[in-house]
Structure formats: C-alpha cells, structure tokens
Amino acid sequence: MMEIREVKTTSAAPLAVFRIVFGAMIFLSVIRFWYQGWIKSLYIDPKYFFPFYGLEFIKPWGEYTYILFVICACCALMLALGMFYRIASIGLFFSFTYIELMDKSTYLNHYYFVSLVCLMLVFLPAQMYFSVDAYRNKNLLSDAIPVWCLSSLRLFVGLLYFFAGLAKVNSDWLLLAQPLKIWLPAKNDLPIIGFLFNYSWIPFVFSWFGCLYDLLIPFLLWNAKTRLWAYGAVVVFHGLTAILFPIGMFPYVMMVTALVFFSGEFHQKIISQIGKWLQLPATFLHPNRIYAYSPTTQRILLLGFGGFFCWQLLMPFRYWLYPGELFWTEEGYRFSWRVMLMEKAGYAQFTVLDKEGRREVVNNQQFLTPLQEKMMSTQPDMLLYYAHILRDFYHQRGYNNPQVYVDSYVTLNGRMGRPLVKPTTNLAQEEESFKPKKWITSFDDTITGF
Amino acid sequence: MNTFKRTIAVVALLSGFLWACGESSTTEPAPDDDSKDRKAVLTHLADEIILPAYANFKPKLETMIAKSQAFSAKPDAITLSEFRQAWVDAYTEWQKVELFDVGPANKTGIRNYYNIYPTNVTGINDYMADPSVNLEVASSYDKQGFPALDYLINGVGATDAQIVAYYTASVEGPKRLAYIKRITDHMNALITKVIADWNGSYRTEFTTKTGLDIGSPMGELVNGYVLHYERYIRSGKFGIPSGAMLNGVVASDKVEGFYKKDISKILAQTAHQAAVDFFNGKSVKTGTNGAGFKTYLDALGAKDSATGKTLSETINAQFDIANQKINGLKPNFYEEVKTNNAAMVQVYTEMQKAVRMLKVDMTSAMSIVITYTDNDGD
Numbered sequence: 001m002m003e004i005r006e007v008k009t010t011s012a013a014p015l016a017v018f019r020i021v022f023g024a025m026i027f028l029s030v031i032r033f034w035y036q037g038w039i040k041s042l043y044i045d046p047k048y049f050f051p052f053y054g055l056e057f058i059k060p061w062g063e064y065t066y067i068l069f070v071i072c073a074c075c076a077l078m079l080a081l082g083m084f085y086r087i088a089s090i091g092l093f094f095s096f097t098y099i100e101l102m103d104k105s106t107y108l109n110h111y112y113f114v115s116l117v118c119l120m121l122v123f124l125p126a127q128m129y130f131s132v133d134a135y136r137n138k139n140l141l142s143d144a145i146p147v148w149c150l151s152s153l154r155l156f157v158g159l160l161y162f163f164a165g166l167a168k169v170n171s172d173w174l175l176l177a178q179p180l181k182i183w184l185p186a187k188n189d190l191p192i193i194g195f196l197f198n199y200s201w202i203p204f205v206f207s208w209f210g211c212l213y214d215l216l217i218p219f220l221l222w223n224a225k226t227r228l229w230a231y232g233a234v235v236v237f238h239g240l241t242a243i244l245f246p247i248g249m250f251p252y253v254m255m256v257t258a259l260v261f262f263s264g265e266f267h268q269k270i271i272s273q274i275g276k277w278l279q280l281p282a283t284f285l286h287p288n289r290i291y292a293y294s295p296t297t298q299r300i301l302l303l304g305f306g307g308f309f310c311w312q313l314l315m316p317f318r319y320w321l322y323p324g325e326l327f328w329t330e331e332g333y334r335f336s337w338r339v340m341l342m343e344k345a346g347y348a349q350f351t352v353l354d355k356e357g358r359r360e361v362v363n364n365q366q367f368l369t370p371l372q373e374k375m376m377s378t379q380p381d382m383l384l385y386y387a388h389i390l391r392d393f394y395h396q397r398g399y400n401n402p403q404v405y406v407d408s409y410v411t412l413n414g415r416m417g418r419p420l421v422k423p424t425t426n427l428a429q430e431e432e433s434f435k436p437k438k439w440i441t442s443f444d445d446t447i448t449g450f
Numbered sequence: 451m452n453t454f455k456r457t458i459a460v461v462a463l464l465s466g467f468l469w470a471c472g473e474s475s476t477t478e479p480a481p482d483d484d485s486k487d488r489k490a491v492l493t494h495l496a497d498e499i500i501l502p503a504y505a506n507f508k509p510k511l512e513t514m515i516a517k518s519q520a521f522s523a524k525p526d527a528i529t530l531s532e533f534r535q536a537w538v539d540a541y542t543e544w545q546k547v548e549l550f551d552v553g554p555a556n557k558t559g560i561r562n563y564y565n566i567y568p569t570n571v572t573g574i575n576d577y578m579a580d581p582s583v584n585l586e587v588a589s590s591y592d593k594q595g596f597p598a599l600d601y602l603i604n605g606v607g608a609t610d611a612q613i614v615a616y617y618t619a620s621v622e623g624p625k626r627l628a629y630i631k632r633i634t635d636h637m638n639a640l641i642t643k644v645i646a647d648w649n650g651s652y653r654t655e656f657t658t659k660t661g662l663d664i665g666s667p668m669g670e671l672v673n674g675y676v677l678h679y680e681r682y683i684r685s686g687k688f689g690i691p692s693g694a695m696l697n698g699v700v701a702s703d704k705v706e707g708f709y710k711k712d713i714s715k716i717l718a719q720t721a722h723q724a725a726v727d728f729f730n731g732k733s734v735k736t737g738t739n740g741a742g743f744k745t746y747l748d749a750l751g752a753k754d755s756a757t758g759k760t761l762s763e764t765i766n767a768q769f770d771i772a773n774q775k776i777n778g779l780k781p782n783f784y785e786e787v788k789t790n791n792a793a794m795v796q797v798y799t800e801m802q803k804a805v806r807m808l809k810v811d812m813t814s815a816m817s818i819v820i821t822y823t824d825n826d827g828d
Contacts, residue, residue, distance in 0.1 A: 176755075181751070182750070182814070182815060182817050183817055185486055185750055185817075186662045186816070186817035186818075188486055188487075188488075189488060189489070189660040189661060198486045198487075200751065246663075343814055343817070344814075345810050345813065345814035345820075346810060347806055347809055347810050359698070361695060370821065374819075374820075409806045409810055410810070411810050411811050411814045414752065414753075414755070414814070414815060415754065415755055415756070416754035416755075416756065416757075416761070416764065416811060417806060417807070417810045417811050444756075445755070445756070
C-alpha cells in the first residue's frame with residue numbers, strides 16, 4: 001500500500017490544516033446552533049416539516065433530534081483532531097446531511113457546501129498527517145499525498161465561487177442592482193461605511209464587484225502571484241457580507257476554506273508552529289513519507305471524483321429543463337450555488353372546501369412556524385407540500401375529498417406583488433414531481449442571464 | 451517579510467477595519483441623502499405624529515373620566531348624555547393612537563385593555579360583583595375599555611331613564627358605578643404610563659436606534675402598523691362582522707360600538723384615515739406631510755417596474771378606494787351588516803388589497819421582516 005508510486009505528490013500540510021479548521025468550524029457552528037435554541041425552535045417545536053422530494057423519510061427525531069446534533073458535533077471534533085478519521089468523516093457526512101435535509105425551510109447553500117466537502121473528505125487522506133490517528137499509527141503517517149487529492153478540493157471551492165458568480169450574471173443583478181438596491185440602504189446607519197448606501201450607484205458597484213469577485217477569485221487564489229491580494233479580497237468580501245447580512249457562520253467558513261489555496265510551505269509553517277507549542281517530536285512533524293493509494297483504489301477514486309465533478313458541473317444548469325423564469329418558479333434553484341440573488345416576500349392564504357359545503361380559510365399559524373410560513377409563501381414546491389398537509393388534515397376532520405386553493409401574492413426583487421399560483425388550481429389534486437409545475441403563474445417579465 | 455507573515459499582517463489589518471465597521475458606535479455619519487435617513491423619519495413620526503396624537507388623546511380621556519365622575523355623583527339623564535358624548539369623543543380620538551403599536555404601547559399591550567370587542571356582558575357582571583378581580587390579565591381584556599363602557603352607558607337599558615335607574619338601584623347601583631370608576635381609572639393609568647415612557651427614555655431609543663433588524667424600533671413600528679391595518683381595521687371593523695373572514699358566518703353583534711350603534715362608521719373612518727395619514731407622515735400639529743413611510747419608500751425608489759408608478763402612489767390609490775367604500779356606508783354598521791352586507795364585504799376586499807401591498811411590497815422594499823403572525827380566522 002504505502003509505496004512510492006509514479007503519481008505527482010504534494011505536501012500533506014494544506015489538507016491537514018484544512019481538516020482541522022473545517023472540523024473546528026462545523027463543531028463551533030453546531031454549538032452555536034444549539035446555544036441559539038435553534039434545534040428546538042427549528043426541528044422540535046414545529047408540527048410539520050418540509051422534506052425534500054424523494055427523501056420524505058428524512059425528518060427530525062422529536063426530542064432525540066439532540067442526539068443527531070451530538071453525533072454531528074462529536075464527529076466534527078474527531079475530524080478536526082484526525083481521530084478515528086474514517087468513522088468521523090462518514091459520521092459527519094451522514095449526520096450533517098441528514099440535519100440539512102430535515103426541513104426545506106432551513107435550506108442554505110452553505111450547508112450543502114459543507115455536506116459535499118464532508119463527502120469528499122470521506123475519500124481524501126486528510127488524516128495521514130498531523131492527526132491523532134497518524135500519531136498512534138505510524139504506518140499512516142506521511143507528509144506527502146497525491147496532488148489530485150488537494151487539487152480536487154481546490155477545484156470544488158473554485159467551482160462554488162465560479163457558479164455563484166455566474167448566477168449573478170443576470171439582468172436583475174447587473175442592470176437593476178437588485179436585490180442589493182433593497183438590502184444596502186437598510187444598512188445606511190452603519191458606522192464608517194453606512195453613508196455610502198445612500199448613494200444610488202453604490203448597489204451597482206457592489207453588484208458588479210460581487211459578480212467579478214466570485215467569477216475571478218478561484219483563478220486569483222490559484223495563482224501564486226495574486227494569491228495574497230486575492231485572500232485579502234476574500235477577507236474583505238466575506239467580512240462585509242458578515243456585517244451586512246444575517247448569514248451566520250458562512251463568511252467565516254469561507255474565509256478559512258480559502259486557505260486551502262495557499263502553498264504547502266505556508267501550511268507547513270502553521271503546523272510546525274503548532275507542533276512547537278505542543279512539543280511534538282520532529283519525526284511526527286517531518287516523517288518524510290509519501291502516502292499513495294493502491295493503483296486500483298486510486299483508479300476507482302479518480303473515477304468517482306470525475307463523476308462527482310460532472311454532476312457538479314451539470315446541477316446548476318438543470319433549470320434549463322424547465323420553462324418559465326427560474327427566480328419565479330424556483331424549479332432547479334436549490335443546490336446550484338445561487339446565493340443572495342433574490343429579495344422575495346409573499347403572502348399565502350389557503351381555503352379548504354368540499355362539495356358538501358364545508359369551507360374554511362386556513363390560519364397558517366396553526367400549522368407552521370413564522371419561518372416556515374415565510375419560506376412556504378414564496379416557494380412553489382413548499383406551497384404544494386403545505387396544501388397536501390392541509391388536504392390530509394381536513395380529510396381527517398371529516399371533509400369529503402377536500403379541495404385546497406391558495407390566494408398567493410409574491411414580490412420579487414422590487415417588482416409589484418402578484419399571484420404566484422393560479423388561484424383556480426386545486427392543489428389537493430396536484431402531485432409533486434420533477435416535472436414542470438403548470439399551476440405556477442407566468443412571470444410576465446424577463447430576467448436575462450444565467 | 452515572508453508570505454506567511456505578510457498574510458497574517460494583511461488579514462489582521464483588514465479584520466481590524468471590518469471590526470471597526472461592524473462595531474456599533476454612537477458616532478453618526480452625516481447622510482448625504484436625508485430622505486433615506488431613518489433617524490429623520492423616526493424623529494418626525496415621534497415628534498409630529500405619535501407624541502402630539504397622545505397629547506390630543508389624553509385630555510379627551512380626562513374629560514370623559516370627569517364626566518363619568520359627574521355622572522357617578524349625580525346619575526341623571528343630563529350627566530349621562532354628557533358622559534356619553536365625552537365617551538364618543540374619546541373613543542374617536544383613540545382611533546388615532548391605537549395604531550402606534552410600538553415601544554411603551556406595545557409593551558403594556560394598551561390596545562388589549564382599551565378596545566377589545568365584542569365586550570363580554572356576563573364577564574362584566576361577574577367583575578362588578580368582585581372588585582378584587584385582576585384587570586391586568588388576558589382574560590380581562592373583553593371586560594374593560596371603550597367597548598365595556600359602550601355596554602355600560604348604552605346597553606344596560608332601552609331608554610336613558612332605564613340606564614339611569616340601573617345606576618340608582620339601591621344595592622347594585624354603587625357597585626356598578628364603582629366598576630365604571632375602576633375601568634376608567636385603569637385606562638387613565640395605562641395611557642399615563644405610555645406617555646411617561648415615551649417622554650422618558652423611549653423617545654431617544656426610538657429616534658436613535660435606526661437599524662431594521664428584528665426588534666428594532668422601526669421594525670416594530672412597521673410590524674405594528676401593518677398588523678393594525680390588517681387585524682384591527684380590516685378584520686376587526688369589517689372582516690369579522692361581515693363574515694368575509696369567518697367562512698361566511700355573519701356576526702352583526704361583533705361591530706365596533708355595538709350598543710351605541712351609530713358610531714361604527716365614524717370610528718372606522720377615523721382609524722383608517724389615521725393609518726393613511728401616518729403612512730404619509732402627515733403632522734398632527736400642522737397638518738402637512740413630512741418624513742414617513744411614503745418619503746422613505748420614495749427615497750428608496752420603490753416602484754412598479756412595469757408601470758413606473760411608485761409604490762407609495764399605488765398604496766395611496768388603494769387607500770383611497772378603501773376610503774370611498776367606507777364613505778358609502780351608513781353610520782350604523784350593525785344595520786349595514788344586516789341589510790347591506792355586500793358593501794361591508796367590499797370594504798374588506800379593498801382593504802385586503804392594501805394589506806398585501808403593505809405587508810409584502812412595502813416591507814420587502816424596506817427590507818423589514820414581518821415577525822408578527824397573522825391570526826386570520828380566530
């Protein structure tokens with residue numbers, strides 16, 4: 001197994017540092033999540049949840065949901081330490097992904113990012129260097145790994161940025177400066193920079209800068225000459241987003257993730273420094289060994305990673321299979337690195353009735369939390385799922401074949417609100433599928449671009 | 451310097467800058483564009499509308515209380531009719547302050563003690579029998595305030611003579627008068643506290659905490675405003691009595707001012723006009739429009755891209771339609787629900803269109819999150 005192959009190798013330090021900071025960030029995120037009371041308010045208190053299509057079996061475990069978070073936090077910590085790494089990475093991938101998929105209302109692209117990184121880490125040799133596992137088992141200990149192991153991680157981070165940038169190449173973002181035109185003036189009372197947001201050209205500057213930043217940053221980080229300044233831009237960009245928008249840990253996750261682009265020497269210095277503090281033996285810090293997969297394993301892994309990247313390249317474009325405006329229908333919107341592109345708000349009032357004259361205007365508060373209601377009122381698949389919750393509920397209450405209609409009203413990026421669902425559609429009869437939803441109204445406006 | 455150290459230096463420098471930006475400091479940058487300045491909006495709303503409106507309401511309430519005391523001292527047809535007129539005046543003036551569901555008014559929940567209707571007659575009778583009952587709990591809401599007084603001075607007898615007799619009864623009379631004193635004293639204590647809190651520290655908080663996040667004064671103000679329009683004007687005054695909401699169940703006895711009968715329209719008109727004026731930043735002192743939701747929306751450039759019409763114009767146009775529909779009604783909503791309910795439902799329908807604009811278009815344009823949960827159907 002551990003013999004030198006004719007594969008290009010690179011320092012194992014960047015991957016090891018990444019493992020530590022990434023694991024630590026997730027660990028902190030879970031603690032923060034718990035501390036904020038979100039486990040209870042998001043996954044235990046609600047009466048209903050919005051699962052993903054085809055994954056309806058994934059739902060919170062009631063009071064035992066805490067166990068899921070305990071597993072996740074422990075795995076994250078073990079991953080950071082490189083302790084029982086294989087189990088930890090697999091456990092982290094499954095627990096984190098499970099949590100992420102329990103309720104669509106809490107969907108965030110950065111959760112998806114974390115899930116996919118965890119998936120990659122399951123197969124990457126991040127524990128071979130500077131880990132508890134390698135400390136205990138000297139057979140593992142190596143300070144060089146195949147180049148592709150590190151490159152694939154960089155490629156993935158690069159893809160995330162690039163697609164996020166590509167999604168910003170649209171007329172709302174570039175020509176109307178929406179939604180920043182709405183969001184930035186709301187922050188015009190910030191010290192030092194707040195006054196800027198009163199100028200009407202500032203949202204354009206931010207929009208264009210944000211778009212170019214996302215498109216170019218992978219290349220600028222990859223190139224050694226521009227890397228330092230690019231990283232400065234990463235800190236400023238994500239720092240600004242952290243100040244301006246309520247997006248939690250994401251900016252910090254990205255700031256530490258971008259370190260992966262730095263050279264082996266850079267990361268080696270970090271590790272040597274920590275090693276000095278911990279008084280670790282030189283043989284542990286500089287084993288001078290190369291880690292290599294067996295040819296078969298390597299071939300399978302490369303095939304797997306190839307498939308993974310093909311999937312990643314295609315996912316953001318699946319919306320081309322749907323008619324209608326992506327921002328309006330959101331068919332193919334998730335899992336595509338489309339972040340901060342829309343200011344969408346809505347209102348949905350459901351009426352349930354049956355042929356025998358029973359009729360009720362639904363009080364959404366009886367069924368959903370404010371967050372769920374907010375998300376549901378603008379996202380067609382959630383509107384449909386909720387209509388089915390209502391159908392089943394009123395069926396239980398003795399309605400004969402309940403019909404469910406919705407009076408919806410949605411505003412998108414400053415456009416005057418209008419119905420999102422055709423009001424004559426009996427949603428009780430419509431089925432969820434990956435096919436286009438014909439009951440969504442047409443957008444009657446054009447947003448050009450990706 | 452090597453790369454490692456240089457990176458650390460760059461990051462430290464930038465973090466320091468960002469940290470400085472993110473810190474909430476008390477130094478206020480002078481905004482170049484005053485119309486987007488929320489401090490100016492909030493200051494105008496506080497000093498030109500909210501505080502003067504409270505200042506106008508307080509003497510009306512005090513007059514009402516004085517008349518109620520005169521009535522208690524000497525219950526007769528004259529003191530009753532004076533008390534009643536003062537009650538109408540105060541109730542009408544209340545419509546101009548009920549919408550300020552922010553800060554002290556929100557904290558004390560003053561509206562709940564002032565104007566929850568239909569009032570609970572059985573409950574009032576129970577409370578009269580037990581003077582120790584707590585008037586500060588949710589179960590007491592529908593046994594006090596203007597609606598309770600409505601019953602007590604308009605509903606306890608068919609004629610004024612009967613009403614006077616109700617209070618001059620030898621054993622029960624004094625208890626009944628004592629209850630009027632209890633609830634009017636409670637109203638006075640509440641409004642005194644709200645005004646005192648505004649004049650104390652809250653005005654400063656309101657005008658200087660200019661953020662828009664959940665719990666910020668502006669966030670709370672906008673939420674309270676939209677909630678008021680939706681639940682207390684649209685639903686309370688029209689939707690519920692007309693049955694437009696409760697699945698067609700018409701409830702004429704749920705109109706505001708049910709016992710007095712002929713004031714429902716003036717109360718609704720006053721409340722709606724107050725909401726419209728507040729939107730337009732119309733000064734209670736001078737009657738001229740100033741900084742408010744309208745100027746703020748205009749400064750943000752909120753408009754319909756299809757028609758080019760500003761959002762504030764669209765909202766005002768919808769307010770006008772709703773106003774016209776209210777104007778077409780007769781003063782007595784109890785009768786309107788029974789004989790002309792379609793017109794009542796129409797008001798509800800037009801107001802519903804305004805609700806959507808306020809709740810969705812306006813809050814989205816302002817980047818304010820709606821945090822109250824709507825309880826249609828309750």
